[in-house]
Amino acid sequence: MDDIEALRDFSRFYTQRLGLLGQSYLDSGLGMTEVRVLWELANGGLGTARAIAERLGLDEGYLSRLLAGFERKGWIERKPDPEDARRRRLALTAEGRKQAASHDAASRKAVGVFLGEMSPDARALLGDGLARVKQAFNPPRTAELRDLAPGDSGWIVERHGLLYARDEGYDASFEALVAEIMAEFIRNHDPARERGWIAWGGGRRLGSVFCVSRGDKTAQLRLFFLEPEARGLGLGRMMLEACLGFAREKGYRELVLWTHESHRAACRLYERAGFEKLGSRAEHEFGQDTVVVDYRIGL
Structure with missing residues (x-):
């Protein structure tokens, strides 16, 4: 159909x-x-x-x-x-x-x-589905950032696994990596120096971004993600600025990240924000030949 x-x-x-x-x-x-x-x-x-x-x-x-x-x-x-x-x-x-x-x-x-x-679970499913239908007809123009809450990590793993399989052809090992990152963050992150955000708009989750420590002076941006219908609306820039602001506030001297060359819109966003491209390298991961790109920005 x-x-x-x-x-x-x-x-x-x-x-x-x-x-x-x-x-x-x-x-x-x-x-x-x-x-x-x-x-x-x-x-x-x-x-x-x-x-x-x-x-x-x-x-x-x-x-x-x-x-x-x-x-x-x-x-x-x-x-x-x-x-x-x-x-x-x-x-x-x-x-x-x-x-x-x-x-x-x-x-x-x-x-x-x-x-x-209907059962409570069916009613919850209906509510989520109705929000998605409304979202499809009327994409959000604004969003708010909320701290990571129970239930968010499962959504992050699911959406990364589904969309990267659909758009990039990644296999289940990518979903496993996201699950491992989330499990590590939930169990061991330092709330004083590390933080995760969920972007909400139109009554549903639209994206995620995390700032994690890589030492006293270096922070790393991780799991930066936006739902397809929420892209191109300026939400990515807002989320990136939140991560940069947090890293500066906590005294980090630089923020680093890695992404894939195929994520062209994300690469343009990083470069417009002042990130320096450190280099790239060919890899075979997640069942695909990829080009990993490393970025950093001084804070």
């Missing part, structure tokens, strides 16, 4: 599973679009018909007829816009707010029943 059919298949599955196909959503007497417009009026902070149409991608003529129906039912009223007398702002009446609250409660109840049939 290709990507197009996979998305269509998922759309057919979830619309049926959540009961979105009937003429009356959750026996409310309203269609799905009407319920969504009512929700936007109650929660979206969108005061004009044009704003709602743009937000939901609706034809303005269709939305006008829908809103006229709400008005006949006494659910909305139109008031002059204090900033522009030519415009009318939409507001829910008391009855409209009552209807919106009723539909919202019914929806929460229906979804609660749906989730109640």
Whole structure:
């Protein structure tokens, strides 16, 4: 199944599973679009018909007829816009707010029943999957760095193993190396001089970077990784600056790292940040012929 059919298949599955196909959503007497417009009026902070149409991608003529129906039912009223007398702002009446609250409660109840049939592990899997779907449609533009927490190391090992196998053809020995680095860090790192960060955005992990000691004056950058959809947004630079700042703060005189020549975007990032290329060497590792590149920067 290709990507197009996979998305269509998922759309057919979830619309049926959540009961979105009937003429009356959750026996409310309203269609799905009407319920969504009512929700936007109650929660979206969108005061004009044009704003709602743009937000939901609706034809303005269709939305006008829908809103006229709400008005006949006494659910909305139109008031002059204090900033522009030519415009009318939409507001829910008391009855409209009552209807919106009723539909919202019914929806929460229906979804609660749906989730109640799932195990805690299945619900966690669903939550992660929903975050990934949203992420795919709306990649994050910002992220925050958090300290390494329980569960992060397993994600780091998994994502390195999967993506480097897919993109570079590395075998399982690379995943084993990442697992060994993580195990060593968790067991023996010095919190006063070593640190690991996880980049979070859109409710999920996007990347990792570590600063580890290689002596009193030398630190090493390790496990610098970004999910593919998070690359090219400036997050890598932010993570690199965090590592450099930490190393300076702890009194290291230099930061070193090694990478592979095939990681061209990472090499450009290091060089733009002022890292000096020390040299390169051909190796056969992780089931592939590689070229290892060494970098350093004075702090």
